[in-house]
Amino acid sequence: VNIDVIADDDVYVGVSALNDLRRRATESLEEAIIKRSKRKILKEITEINVDENKSVYNKKLNVLVSTDEQFDAVIKKGVNIVYVEIGQWFRDSVEYCIKKCHDNDIKIYAALPRIYRGYSKKLFDEFIDDLKKTRIDGFLVRSSGEFDRVKDSEKEIAIDYSFNVFNSQAIEFWENRGANIVTLSTELNLKEIKSIANIKCETLLYGYIPLMVTHQCPIGSFDGGKVDKMFCKNKFNSEGYYLKDRKDVKFPLFTDCEQCVCNILNSKPLFTLKFFDE
Numbered sequence: 001v002n003i004d005v006i007a008d009d010d011v012y013v014g015v016s017a018l019n020d021l022r023r024r025a026t027e028s029l030e031e032a033i034i035k036r037s038k039r040k041i042l043k044e045i046t047e048i049n050v051d052e053n054k055s056v057y058n059k060k061l062n063v064l065v066s067t068d069e070q071f072d073a074v075i076k077k078g079v080n081i082v083y084v085e086i087g088q089w090f091r092d093s094v095e096y097c098i099k100k101c102h103d104n105d106i107k108i109y110a111a112l113p114r115i116y117r118g119y120s121k122k123l124f125d126e127f128i129d130d131l132k133k134t135r136i137d138g139f140l141v142r143s144s145g146e147f148d149r150v151k152d153s154e155k156e157i158a159i160d161y162s163f164n165v166f167n168s169q170a171i172e173f174w175e176n177r178g179a180n181i182v183t184l185s186t187e188l189n190l191k192e193i194k195s196i197a198n199i200k201c202e203t204l205l206y207g208y209i210p211l212m213v214t215h216q217c218p219i220g221s222f223d224g225g226k227v228d229k230m231f232c233k234n235k236f237n238s239e240g241y242y243l244k245d246r247k248d249v250k251f252p253l254f255t256d257c258e259q260c261v262c263n264i265l266n267s268k269p270l271f272t273l274k275f276f277d278e
Contacts, residue, residue: 059276062202064111064140068093075100083111083140083158088258091127098135107137109158112146114213115261119230123258131155138180147177156180161204168196175200190275205272208252208265217262218243219253230260 060080065071068089074082082101084090090097090110101108110131113120128149131139138156141147150157158181159165159174166185174182184193184203193203217226219241224232235257242250243264254263 061205064207071097071100075104075106079106081107081109081137081158083109085111086113086124086127087256094131094134094136102135107156109138109140109156110136111140111160112142112149113256113259113261114142114162114210114263115215115259116143116146117215120259147179151178158202159183161186171196171198171201186270190278194278203272204270205276206269208254208269210254210263211251211266212264214262214264215260217253217255217260218264219255219262220260231257235260 061078062081062083063074063077063079064083064085065074066085066087071082071084082097084097098108110128112128113124116124128139132150132153132155136155138158139146139150139153140158140160141150142160142162144163147157147159157179159179161183163170163174163183164185165171165174165182166188171182180200182201184197184201186204186209188196188203193201197203217224217232219234219237220226220232223241224234226232237257241253241255243253244250249267251267252265254265255261256263
């Protein structure tokens with residue numbers, strides 16, 4: 001910006017006057033920029049079109065489990081699908097789990113890890129290939145890479161909420177890629193869900209949602225003597241750990257010691273069963 005000043009010779013201008021001039025010039029420039037870039041306000045705001053008479057589909061409950069105790073607890077409760085985390089106990093008893101589910105008219109999906117790194121490939125790649133040859137019904141995938149890993153398996157595929165499906169275009173995209181179930185983002189409200197969901201969609205009703213999944217496990221770093229290796233002395237320790245913030249709110253730590261990964265969970269569970277009828 002160039003400023004030309006026309007003045008008489010030997011004119012004295014005080015510092016306060018110069019500061020005031022600079023302030024007023026800056027304010028004028030700011031107003032000009034804002035005025036030029038200000039968005040036009042639409043006269044009408046289009047509301048999301050929700051058909052209140054739209055059919056409410058028959059409700060089915062799908063449950064995610066990570067232990068054999070949880071599996072046994074839900075298997076006779078009339079659920080539609082059991083998603084099973086592919087930990088060691090599941091790998092040791094996969095045929096039993098498949099038979100138990102099918103005997104109770106329940107579908108069973110293998111839930112793939114939330115983080116899939118080099119060490120995960122060593123643990124799970126061969127097992128996933130073996131699962132494709134079993135009578136398992138499908139896979140719950142948490143990332144695009146995992147989707148590509150199983151898309152040609154001829155098994156059903158459910159994509160988890162971590163795909164952040166937020167609109168009908170995203171639903172259509174994953175359906176066209178071959179997803180049988182699309183889990184909607186947990187950030188959608190009831191009105192938004194009604195406006196975009198179809199019969200292939202599901203939404204979370206209950207659970208402690210991970211706020212972070214980290215390789216830098218707080219338990220190992222602060223209590224397990226972990227320095228520059230993957231595992232610590234607290235590996236497979238079932239004692240409950242949590243992080244506490246300045247307001248004394250506790251955030252549970254849920255560990256996957258087989259992969260040396262820690263899930264930092266929300267302090268309160270998501271609970272939307274009160275909207276079940278809607």
